[in-house]
Structure formats: C-alpha cells, structure tokens
Amino acid sequence: MAGRLAVSRWRAAPSAAGRGPLLSCRRWSGAKADTVYDVVVSGGGLVGAAMACALGYDIHFHDKKILLLEAGPKKVWEKLPETYSNRVSSISPGSATLLSSFGAWDHICNMRYRAFRRMQVWDACSEALIMFDKDNLDDMGYIVENDVIMCALTKQLEAVSDRVTVLYRSKAVSYTWPYPFTMADSSPWVHITLGDGSTLQTKLLIGADGHNSGVRQAAGIKNVSWNYDQSAVVATLHLSEATENNVAWQRFLPSGPIALLPLSDTLSSLVWSTSHEHAAELVGMDEEKFVDTINSAFWSDANHTDFIDSASSVLQSVVGFLRPTKVSARQLPPSVARVDARSRVLFPLGLGHAAEYVRPRLALIGDAAHRVHPLAGQGVNMGFGDVSSLVHHLSAAAFNGKDLGSMSHLTGYETDRQRHNTALLAATDLLKRFYSTSAAPLVLLRTWGLQATNAVSPLKEQIMAFASK
Amino acid sequence: MWGGRKLSSSGNRFLGVLRSRCWGTQAEGARLTSSAENQVSWTPQTKPRVFSEYRIMWFKSYRMTFACLNRMKIYRYPWRRLYSTSQTTVDNSEIKTFLALAHRWWDEQGVYAPLHSMNDLRVPFIRDNLLKTVAHHQPGKPLSGMKILDVGCGGGLLSEPLGRLGASVIGIDPVDENIKIAQHHKSFDPVLDKRIEYRACSLEEMVEETAETCDAVVASEVVEHVIDLETFLQCCCQVLKPGGSLFITTINKTQLSYALGIVFSEQIAGIVPKGTHTWEKFVSPEKLESILESNGLSVQTVAGMLYNPLSGYWHWSENTSLNYAAHAVKSTGQEHPVPAEFVFKGETEELRDKDSTNPGLQEELKK
Numbered sequence: 001m002a003g004r005l006a007v008s009r010w011r012a013a014p015s016a017a018g019r020g021p022l023l024s025c026r027r028w029s030g031a032k033a034d035t036v037y038d039v040v041v042s043g044g045g046l047v048g049a050a051m052a053c054a055l056g057y058d059i060h061f062h063d064k065k066i067l068l069l070e071a072g073p074k075k076v077w078e079k080l081p082e083t084y085s086n087r088v089s090s091i092s093p094g095s096a097t098l099l100s101s102f103g104a105w106d107h108i109c110n111m112r113y114r115a116f117r118r119m120q121v122w123d124a125c126s127e128a129l130i131m132f133d134k135d136n137l138d139d140m141g142y143i144v145e146n147d148v149i150m151c152a153l154t155k156q157l158e159a160v161s162d163r164v165t166v167l168y169r170s171k172a173v174s175y176t177w178p179y180p181f182t183m184a185d186s187s188p189w190v191h192i193t194l195g196d197g198s199t200l201q202t203k204l205l206i207g208a209d210g211h212n213s214g215v216r217q218a219a220g221i222k223n224v225s226w227n228y229d230q231s232a233v234v235a236t237l238h239l240s241e242a243t244e245n246n247v248a249w250q251r252f253l254p255s256g257p258i259a260l261l262p263l264s265d266t267l268s269s270l271v272w273s274t275s276h277e278h279a280a281e282l283v284g285m286d287e288e289k290f291v292d293t294i295n296s297a298f299w300s301d302a303n304h305t306d307f308i309d310s311a312s313s314v315l316q317s318v319v320g321f322l323r324p325t326k327v328s329a330r331q332l333p334p335s336v337a338r339v340d341a342r343s344r345v346l347f348p349l350g351l352g353h354a355a356e357y358v359r360p361r362l363a364l365i366g367d368a369a370h371r372v373h374p375l376a377g378q379g380v381n382m383g384f385g386d387v388s389s390l391v392h393h394l395s396a397a398a399f400n401g402k403d404l405g406s407m408s409h410l411t412g413y414e415t416d417r418q419r420h421n422t423a424l425l426a427a428t429d430l431l432k433r434f435y436s437t438s439a440a441p442l443v444l445l446r447t448w449g450l451q452a453t454n455a456v457s458p459l460k461e462q463i464m465a466f467a468s469k
Numbered sequence: 470m471w472g473g474r475k476l477s478s479s480g481n482r483f484l485g486v487l488r489s490r491c492w493g494t495q496a497e498g499a500r501l502t503s504s505a506e507n508q509v510s511w512t513p514q515t516k517p518r519v520f521s522e523y524r525i526m527w528f529k530s531y532r533m534t535f536a537c538l539n540r541m542k543i544y545r546y547p548w549r550r551l552y553s554t555s556q557t558t559v560d561n562s563e564i565k566t567f568l569a570l571a572h573r574w575w576d577e578q579g580v581y582a583p584l585h586s587m588n589d590l591r592v593p594f595i596r597d598n599l600l601k602t603v604a605h606h607q608p609g610k611p612l613s614g615m616k617i618l619d620v621g622c623g624g625g626l627l628s629e630p631l632g633r634l635g636a637s638v639i640g641i642d643p644v645d646e647n648i649k650i651a652q653h654h655k656s657f658d659p660v661l662d663k664r665i666e667y668r669a670c671s672l673e674e675m676v677e678e679t680a681e682t683c684d685a686v687v688a689s690e691v692v693e694h695v696i697d698l699e700t701f702l703q704c705c706c707q708v709l710k711p712g713g714s715l716f717i718t719t720i721n722k723t724q725l726s727y728a729l730g731i732v733f734s735e736q737i738a739g740i741v742p743k744g745t746h747t748w749e750k751f752v753s754p755e756k757l758e759s760i761l762e763s764n765g766l767s768v769q770t771v772a773g774m775l776y777n778p779l780s781g782y783w784h785w786s787e788n789t790s791l792n793y794a795a796h797a798v799k800s801t802g803q804e805h806p807v808p809a810e811f812v813f814k815g816e817t818e819e820l821r822d823k824d825s826t827n828p829g830l831q832e833e834l835k836k
Contacts (some may be wrong), residue, residue, distance in 0.1 A: 038657060062609025063635065180576075188657055201659075399611075400592050401630030406577060408586070 006035030009152035036189055037067045038404055039394075040202040042172055042215050044070025046089070046146060047366030047383035048208030049153040050098065054391045056157065056164035057102035060398040066164045068157070069192075071171040077151055080111050085145040085342040086234045088261060088269045088379035090248070092141050092468040095384035099152070103159075108144055108373055114231070115139040116263045119248040121450075122330060123435070124297075125443045126308045127316070128450040129330050132464055140464070141181065141377070143248070143261045171195045173216045174207070178361060182404055190405075194258065202402040206363050206390070208383075211352050213368035219359055225352035225371065230256050231279035232349055232374055236340040237294070242266045249333040249359045250375070252435040257375045258297050260333050269336070269373055270294065279346045287339055294336050297439050303438060312447045319455045349373055357414040363390060370421050376428050378467060382421055385469055389416045420469070571646040574624025575654055583776055583783075584626050584690070587718070590774055590783045591689055591794065594632045595716050598770070598796050599685055602712070610635030618708055620672055621691035625651030625665070631687075632664040639683075640667045641675060665728040672704045683708050689718045693751050699760055706764045711801040715766055718774070718794040723750035725790045754789055766797040 038061075041052045054067040055061050066082075090111075091099070099105040117137050122129030134140055158168055176191040189201040207215030216223060237260070239245070245262040256273035263269050272282065282290060352371035357364045364385035390413045397409040434446055453459055573580045600611055607613050613635030619628045622640030624647055632638045632655075642648050648669040655661045668675075686705045695701045705715055720726050727748050735746070758768045773789035777781075 036660075059608045062607070064609065083774075188654075398609075398633075399596075400589065401596070401633040402588070402592075403629070408577070408589075 035065060035201070037200060037202040039204045039206060040067045040069065040190075040192060040442060041206045041208055042069050042192070043207065043209030043213075043366075043368070044068050044166065044168075045117050045208065045210065045366070046149055046153070046380055047399050048206075049150065049157065050104075051151055051206055051208055051365060051385060051387045051390070052164050053102045053104060053160070053165070054098065054387055055155050055394065056160040059389060060162065060393050060395045060400075064163065064398065064404075066162060068166045068203070069167050069170050069194075070166065072168070073153065074168045074174045075147070075150060077147075080148075083340065083343075084236050084263050084267055084269070086236050086269065086340070087146040088143050088234075088263065089146055089149065089380045090141050090261065091144050091149075091384075092378075092381045093139070094388070094469040095381050096142060098388050104149070104152040104154055104156045108148055111151065113142050113144040113148065113149045113263075114264060115246065116248045116262055116432070117246045119250070120250070120331060120333075121250045123443070123447060124251055124253045124303045124449065125438050126304065126312045126341055126447040127330060128312055128447040128454075130450050130454040130460070132460060134464070141248075141468070143263060145263075157410075157446040167194075171181075172214065173422040173425050175215065177219065177359075180360065181381060202361075204361055204363065205396075206365060207368045208364075208366045209368055211350070211371040213364065215362070216354055216364055216368050220364055221359070221364070222355040223352055225350060227348065227350040228273075228373065229275060230273045230349045230373075231276050231346045233270070233272045233274065233279050233282050233344065233346045233347075235290075236263070236272050236343040237268050237291075238338040238340070239266050239268060240335045240337040243334050245334065246428045246469070247331075247333075248377075249298070253297060254303060254436065254438040257432075257435065258294070259375075259377075260298070260336075268336075270339075272297070273349060273374065276348070283344045283346050287341075290339055290344070291336050296331050299335075305440070305443075307440065308443050308447060311444055312451060315448050315451050318400050319451060322416060323455055334432055351425065351429055353422070357417060358407065358410040360407050360410075361467065363410055363413065365390060369417075370425060372425055373428050373432050375432055376424070376467065380430065381467075381469075382424060385420065386413075386417050479700075511614060532678070565635075571624070571650050574626065574650050581624070581626065582781060584623075586781055587689075587774070587776075587783050588627065588630055588783065589802045591627060591716070592634075592719055594685060594772075594794055594796070595685065595714075596634060598714060598716070599608060612636035616682060617685045617687060618675070618679065618683045620686060620688045620705070621694075622651060622667065623647050625654055625667065627687060627689055628665050628667075629655060629661060632661045636685075638665045639675075639679070640665060641670055641672065642667075643669065643671050645669045651735065672701065672708075674783065676704050677706050679708050681707070681710050683713055685714045685716065687716045689716070692717055692719045692757070693796045694748070695750075698752065700816065702757075702760050702766075703764055706766055706799060709799040710767075711799055713799050715761070715797045715799070716755065716794070717797075718792065720746075720751050720792055721786070721790050722748065722753045722756075723790040726751055729791065754793055754795065757795060761795075766796060768797045770794075770796040 002190075002266045012206055039055055041048050041055075044052075048068065050071070052066055055064075055066050080151070088144070099108065103467055117140055118131060118352060119140060120129060120131050120135040157164055171194065172192045173195055176193075178188045178190060188202065189203055192200045192202065192205070192207045194200070205215065207213050207219075209215055211225075242265040245265050245268065248261050250257055250259040253274075255275055255278060258272040259270070261269045261271065272279075274282070277395065282293065285293070350371060351373065352367075354364055354369045357369050365386040367379070369386065372379050372382065393409045393413045393416075394404060397404060397406070402409065434442065453463075531562045570580055576582075577585045595617075596611060597757065598616060611634050612631065615636045617624075617631055617638045619631070619638055619640040622628050622642050623644075625640055628640040628651065640648075640651060642651070648667045651667045653669075655665050686708055688701075688705060692698060692701065702715075709715060720730060730751075731746055731748050733818045734777055754771045758771070761768055771789060772794050773786040774782050774792040774794055775786040775788070777784065
C-alpha cells in the first residue's frame with residue numbers, strides 16, 4: 001500500500017480528456033503585464049493562509065510580492081462568539097511553533113484553545129488500551145477551533161498587507177503553464193485567469209485548494225485516491241459535570257473510531273467516523289437518543305468476547321510481571337449530558353495522495369497534496385508541516401537570489417515531505433482497516449499489539465515524536 | 470566529429486556502459502517529442518541524475534559535436550564562456566560553437582546545468598563577502614545600493630541572482646547572441662529589467678566610462694579564456710572603487726585539471742568539444758594572486774570548488790587543484806595590502822576595522 005502511495009516520477013502525458021478549460025488556453029506571447037507576483041497561493045484555507053502568512057513574515061521575502069486567492073468571503077469577527085464551532089483541529093506542538101513564528105499563536109491564545117496532556121486510545125473489542133502522555137505532563141497538543149485559527153491568520157495577514165495581497169471572492173478558473181525551456185516570446189511565468197476575467201502572472205504557484213484541488217487537476221498530476229465507506233459526524237457536547245478535561249479520548253469501534261476532544265471544562269468536541277447510514281442516522285436522531293448512543297459507545301463492553309478477554313489478560317499479567325509500572329488501568333471518559341443544537345454535521349472521508357508535489361513553478365501543499373482519515377488527528381498538521389518545509393526552502397532560495405519557481409529547491413521540499421507524509425498516510429490507512437473488523441484473529445493480534453506497544457515506552461515516544469512534528 | 474574520433478578501448482567500454490544505462494531515456498525521449506506537439510501538456514523536468522533529452526531543438530552541428538553530450542550527463546564539467554579582451558582575438562570557430570548553444574543558457578537541466586548549479590556556491594560567496602563590507606543591509610534586498618559588473622556574463626546566469634538580491638548589475642559579454650538571450654530573459658521580470666543592464670562589449674571599452682564606480686567586479690569562468698591576463702586584471706582593478714571587491718572563479722593549472730578537464734572531458738567522454746580549453750591558459754591561484762597583488766588588489770579568500778557529476782551539485786573543498794574561487798579587495802590607497810590568507814569565513818573584525826580607518830585616512834590625505 002505504501003508502494004502505491006510512494007513517489008514514482010512517472011509522468012505520462014496527461015490525456016486530453018482531463019484537460020477541461022486548458023485546451024482552449026493559448027501560450028501567452030510577448031505581452032508583459034504590469035505585476036509579476038513572486039508567489040501566488042491558490043486557496044485561503046487554514047494551510048493556504050498559513051503559507052501566505054509565513055512568507056509574508058519571512059525576512060528574505062521583504063522585497064517580494066505575494067498574493068493569496070480565496071474563493072470565499074472574508075471572515076471577520078467583531079468579538080469571539082460564545083458558542084463553540086463544531087469543526088476543531090488537534091494542533092501538534094510543531095504546528096504551534098509554526099503558528100507562533102509569525103505571531104498567529106498569540107492571537108489564538110488570546111481567543112481560546114485547550115491543551116491536552118494525555119491521550120487514551122482503546123479498543124471496543126477488548127481491554128487493550130494505549131495511553132500517551134509526556135513524562136513531565138507537558139502539553140501533548142492543543143484543540144483549537146478552525147474558525148479561531150482562521151481568524152488569527154486573517155489578523156496577521158492584515159498586519160502585513162504591504163507584502164501580501166489577499167483577494168477574497170476570487171476563484172481561479174484556468175491556469176497556463178510555461179514551456180519547460182524558454183522559447184521566443186513565450187512568457188516563462190504561470191498565468192492564472194480569475195472568474196472575473198482578469199489575469200495574474202506569477203513565478204511560483206502554490207496550490208492549497210483542498211482535496212479536490214483545481215490546481216492539481218489543471219497540472220495533470222496523478223492523484224491516488226479512494227473514498228472510505230465512512231462519514232465523520234462532528235458535534236459540540238456538554239459534559240455532565242465540569243472536570244479538568246485535559247485528556248483526549250478515542251475508542252475504536254468496529255464501525256469506526258469515536259473521539260472526544262476537550263474544548264473547555266464543560267465542553268468537548270465529538271468526531272465519530274462511522275458508516276454512511278449510521279452517520280445519517282446519528283445526525284437525524286433526537287438529542288436524548290444521540291447522547292445515549294455516545295455514552296454507550298464509550299462505555300459499553302458489548303463487543304467484548306471471553307476469548308479475547310482472557311487472551312489479553314494473559315498478556316497483561318506478563319507485562320505486569322515484567323514492568324509493573326507500565327500497566328495502565330482503563331479509564332472512562334466523562335459522560336455527556338447534552339449536545340449543542342445545530343452542531344451536528346457530517347462529511348465524507350477518503351484518502352488521497354498526489355504522485356508529485358511539485359512541478360516547475362508549482363507546488364502543492366495541504367489537502368491538495370494529501371488527504372487523510374481523521375483518526376490520528378494529523379490532517380492539518382501534515383499541511384502545516386508542508387508549510388514549514390516549503391517556507392524553509394523558499395527562504396533559502398530567496399536569500400540566494402534564485403528563481404523561486406526553480407525545481408532545484410522545490411524537489412528538496414517534495415522529498416522532505418513525501419517521506420514523512422507517505423509513512424503517516426500508510427500507517428493511518430492501515431490502522432483504519434485493522435480496526436474496522438471484529439474478526440477474532442485480527443482482534444487478538446491488535447489487542448496484543450496495542451498492549452505491547454503500550455508497554456514499550458521508547459516506541460510510544462517515537463510515535464509521539466513523529467506525530468508532533 | 471564524433472564518428473571520426475578514435476576512442477581508446479576504455480573509452481569504448483565507458484560509452485558502452487553509458488549507452489546501456491541511457492537506453493531507458495530513449496523511451497522517455499519518444500514521449501517527450503509526442504507530448505511537445507500538445508502545446509498545453511507539461512513536459513517532464515528531471516533532476517540532473519536522470520538523463521533528459523532535447524530531440525526537439527537539435528542543431529545538426531550541435532548533434533555532431535555533442536552527440537554524447539546529452540546522453541551522458543554523468544561527468545559534467547563547467548562550461549566556459551568565451552571572453553577576450555579584444556575583438557580580433559576572438560576565435561570564429563569557438564564563436565560558432567557558443568552560438569549554437571546560445572538558446573541553451575536558460576535550460577536548467579541542459580548543457581549549462583553545472584553553471585546553474587554553481588550559482589549555489591558563487592552567489593552566497595559574493596553575497597557574504599560583500600555583506601561584510603556594510604554595516605547593515607536591507608532584509609530582502611541585501612545587496613541593494615551596490616553596483617556590480619559581471620564580466621563575461623554569457624546568458625546572464627549569475628547577473629540575475631545578483632539582481633534579485635538588490636544589486637544594480639551591468640553584464641558584459643563579447644558575444645552578441647549571448648547578450649540578446651540575456652536581455653530577452655530578463656525582460657519578462659519587471660524588477661530585474663530595471664536592475665540589470667546588458668552590453669555587448671569588452672572590458673576595455675568599459676574602463677573609461679566606468680572607472681572607479683563599481684563596488685564589485687565578477688569574472689566567473691572567464692580568466693581561463695583571456696589572452697592577456699595581466700591587462701584584463703588591470704582593467705578590472707581600474708573599474709573598481711577603492712575598497713571594492715573582485716570575484717573570480719576559474720580552473721587551476723595542475724596535472725589533475727589536465728587529466729580531468731582536458732583528457733577526460735574532451736577526448737574520452739566528449740563532454741566538452743575538443744579544443745575548447747587550452748591547458749596553458751589555465752591559471753593557478755599563485756599566479757593569479759601575484760598579478761592581483763601587483764595591481765593593488767589584496768587576496769582575501771581562495772577556496773576550492775568540486776563538482777559532483779552524479780548529483781549535479783557543487784561543493785566547497787579544501788583542494789584548489791581543479792576549480793577554485795578567489796575574492797580580492799582593492800586597496801584604498803594608503804593602506805598596506807593585507808597579506809593573502811587562505812581563510813574560509815573571513816575575519817570580519819579585521820575588515821570592519823580596515824573600513825573604519827579608511828574614511829579617516831582619506832580625510833587626512835585631502836588636507
């Protein structure tokens with residue numbers, strides 16, 4: 001599976017069928033427009049806006065012109081809304097470092113976020129569990145609402161508006177790529193045509209327009225993707241009683257993982273990936289039944305079988321004998337009392353990975369390059385990791401006076417990130433498939449595997465380190 | 470021509486090995502040609518390690534002389550730009566060779582790939598040494614306010630990065646076609662268009678009008694083609710402001726450079742056409758230094774450069790027996806020239822001290 005996702009630089013000439021509007025595009029000849037942007041970021045979501053911000057604040061980009069294209073309207077808040085949004089992200093320490101490098105993290109701290117110190121992941125079919133925490137109980141990660149992050153990024157973009165121009169309600173409709181080598185009178189830049197007919201020229205186009213990336217399709221980059229037969233249901237839940245609430249909970253049910261992420265002392269966010277039918281049912285059912293379903297999903301041991309239970313307790317006693325301090329008792333998450341009205345939403349899940357992240361004058365970041373199951377909470381963190389890496393390479397290139405669209409440093413970014421992302425994507429997909437079954441042999445395997453991993457601290461630390469980058 | 474050349478048995482074996490390795494590229498080449506007809510499709514860009522092919526634009530003379538050039542990218546040697554101090558010493562056959570390759574300047578994976586990747590070494594070298602002479606610089610435009618003369622600029626490969634860093638660059642080259650290509654390439658970038666100026670002329674023609682106006686002169690891969698090295702370096706010195714910097718990259722005159730640069734590249738592998746280089750014109754760092762010192766330029770740094778043909782990247786090296794880079798500073802008149810030291814990261818304090826005493830001394834002189 002990793003092989004399918006791995007880089008192969010096979011670039012068959014894309015079929016004309018997949019071209020769409022590009023077939024009618026001509027190569028631009030001679031006419032030189034007024035501004036040639038150094039970088040255009042197409043897509044103003046979390047990752048795209050972070051990219052534009054990071055470049056705008058980079059010291060070697062002080063002389064450069066950056067443009068951010070966002071199809072939606074500008075989201076402004078006069079003040080923080082009282083109700084929590086239902087779309088939240090788990091921000092790893094590495095991503096937090098990136099956000100603080102251009103001052104967005106301070107805005108987030110001034111608004112709201114929740115740090116969590118422990119994570120318990122356990123199986124519905126057995127007693128096996130794994131508990132992640134840092135030795136000194138440092139923050140493992142932060143749960144932040146997506147809207148809060150977006151607001152912080154928008155504020156920082158406004159502060160650097162002399163270098164970064166943001167065009168809202170602007171969608172690119174077509175792209176024209178330059179020839180591989182200079183030919184007489186053909187422009188060496190990428191030309192972008194917007195919905196209103198205006199055109200832009202840029203030396204480097206960064207595609208951050210989500211998993212249905214228009215940039216990626218226009219470039220003809222092959223994308224390995226499949227849809228999971230699962231949808232995720234998100235909701236904002238009120239807990240029965242106020243607790244310290246600094247633990248993230250995730251249980252693997254046969255239908256899919258259910259996760260409870262802390263938002264405040266009394267609120268948590270739900271992310272429940274399950275089959276399409278069940279997801280639709282969950283969103284439709286009345287509040288009381290919904291709350292009961294959640295509680296029983298976390299607490300009920302209906303899926304346990306005697307065989308598995310005895311097998312796991314055997315290994316548990318062995319571990320207890322060898323390393324008495326490493327036996328973790330299973331804890332139960334806080335019980336849920338209510339759900340916020342209108343906060344129940346569902347969205348489909350899938351996996352995707354672009355065969356190439358870069359082409360001359362083109363780079364893909366975020367979901368445009370890779371799409372992952374939310375079970376590991378890594379989607380946006382991988383995107384922020386892409387931003388970090390690309391900014392690092394572009395900054396060095398700018399300080400060397402290089403042409404920003406040159407493949408020499410873009411391939412450096414691609415190698416860095418494909419190595420990391422492919423591994424994570426493969427692992428997440430594997431986990432999802434492994435835990436989607438309740439067949440006894442596989443359950444046994446994963447029970448023992450989880451217990452063993454829980455007992456071996458260096459392995460756990462490695463996993464945490466990889467996920468926090 | 471290639472066909473008529475007699476190869477040694479080892480050369481034949483080498484070619485055989487390379488041909489078998491290149492076989493895969495033929496298939497790619499076919500794809501490339503077919504996709505070139507589709508105007509809109511994107512043709513693959515490959516890293517230097519993978520062989521790329523350019524069947525589309527193929528000049529007959531080019532093919533004959535460089536038949537193996539594009540298929541054997543393993544051992545690349547830096548391409549030299551033609552420079553001479555007077556028009557009459559220009560070799561017409563060499564001009565033809567360079568003219569045939571003129572459109573290749575800006576192909577980063579093409580013939581000039583080693584020169585493109587040499588920028589990773591020479592641009593930081595020039596930038597860092599120039600930044601030592603200023604107290605503070607503008608972020609984003611570290612070289613702004615500096616006037617740089619790029620002698621033998623070719624297609625503008627080095628002029629453009631220096632322009633992007635904020636410097637005002639004048640690029641000169643005796644080959645008209647090169648200047649045309651350079652001019653055309655920079656015309657698409659409005660920022661570079663203003664900062665860089667190209668002229669098809671020789672250094673002597675520039676000396677009268679640009680005497681003592683340049684903060685830096687760059688002569689990269691040039692001095693090994695010059696007929697009269699002393700006059701050339703004298704002119705460089707005249708163009709420089711007092712305290713200005715001269716940057717030279719060239720090839721050493723050693724047995725190793727003969728073996729690799731002439732015998733291997735030209736005669737065995739055919740990477741460089743026969744007769745492009747004359748080993749006698751290679752310049753050793755010692756000779757360069759002595760000429761520079763006698764002209765009032767003190768050598769600050771000499772550093773070896775090494776090209777890895779497999780990766781396509783250059784590296785700094787302690788060994789100067791193949792390629793090397795040199796940085797010299799024009800004395801400001803009353804100063805004793807600093808003795809040559811082979812240091813890598815220079816003595817910032819020393820230079821700064823020198824600079825700080827300069828205005829004082831100059832004032833004294835005026836009195």
